[in-house]
Amino acid sequence: MPDLYPISKKILFKLDAETAHHLTLKGMNLAHSLGVLRGVTGSPGVAEGETVSVMGLTFPNKVGLAAGLDKGGTAVDAFGQLGFGHIEVGTVTPRPQPGNPAPRLFRLIEHEAIINRMGFNNPGTEGLLRNLERSTSTGRRFQGVLGINIGKNFDTPNENANDDYLKAFEAVYHRADYITANLSSPNTKGLRDLQSAETCRGLIEVLQQKREQLIDTNDGRRVPIVIKIAPDLTEEAVKALGAVFSETKIDGVITTNTTISRKSVAGHALADEAGGLSGAPLTGHSTEVLSWLRSAMDDGIPIIASGGVMSADDARAKLDAGAALVQVYTGLIYRGPALVREIAKL
Secondary structure: OOOOHHHHHHHHOOOOHHHHHHHHHHHHHHHHHOOOHHHHHOOOOOOOOOOEEEOOEEEOOOEEEOOOOOOOOOOHHHHHOOOOOEEEEEEEOOOOEOOOOOOOEEEEHHHOEEEEOOOOOEOHHHHHHHHHHHHHHOOOOOOOEEEEEEOOOOOOOHHHHHHHHHHHHHHHHHHOOEEEEEOOOOOOOOHHHHHOHHHHHHHHHHHHHHHHHHHHHOOOOOOOEEEEEOOOOOHHHHHHHHHHHHHHOOOEEEEOOOEOOOHHHOOOOOOOOOOEEEEHHHHHHHHHHHHHHHHHOOOOOOEEEOOOOOOHHHHHHHHHOOOOEEEEOHHHHHHOOHHHHHHHOO
């Protein structure tokens, strides 16, 4: 059966972006439950590709789904049918929260971009775990690597942020193959302040200490800790973080989250909407940030490249710049499942 995504895209793009997002998740789950998702997408499940061993984990291919598309972990099995070698769910916070008021998701179609100010809308760690449990109970659990992305609640002051990260970390530890601490969303006030070198060091150290306790109560499982950073840091700040990551021996880093810059979309009718910009306008600078970090950080620490991966060529550029893996989000929306299979072949 041919790939029907181009037809689906035309229909979905006539709808409000957030409405289309929710309908897509529901539709994918329905198609997956009926066993027809593979035919509709033209995808064979986890796509064949070169396996990658990093962080003590084996990834069946180089391409993953970035956090944000499935915040509540409601469609892991369905997304797994699109070919991903790993899927990162979240961002999830200790307590459920509705996020920012709508409208909060916008397409800039001419630029192949999205602006979002969702604000960590999610069901909380308990809700996420319930959703993942339902997935497992079907007997068709995703066969790739599962990452869980964690953050702080919007009303938790920064001086208490580590408490939220610790609560979320402990709650999801037993279900995650790796855990990402999101310090870089622009849609939670003050969150990016946690990216200062010393503040980030403190968070990494408390998470590592908590992990030592959890290893003993989780059959010796050592879950890797990953940090996700923003593209709006200066080169000096990125390199300062690289030194911290090397000293603390963090397991991995994701570069990058969305950007607050509007230089590349100046003049667009939606350019002044608040939130993080993702997609093609982010491609080049996100790769530049990756290069800054790679040059300043221990070679043994892997980088997962996110931000503007719109084609296999974009993915190759990030791999050439020093990434071990790549993640897609906006590229999937504009290109569809074919993008996943193209990158997996690299």
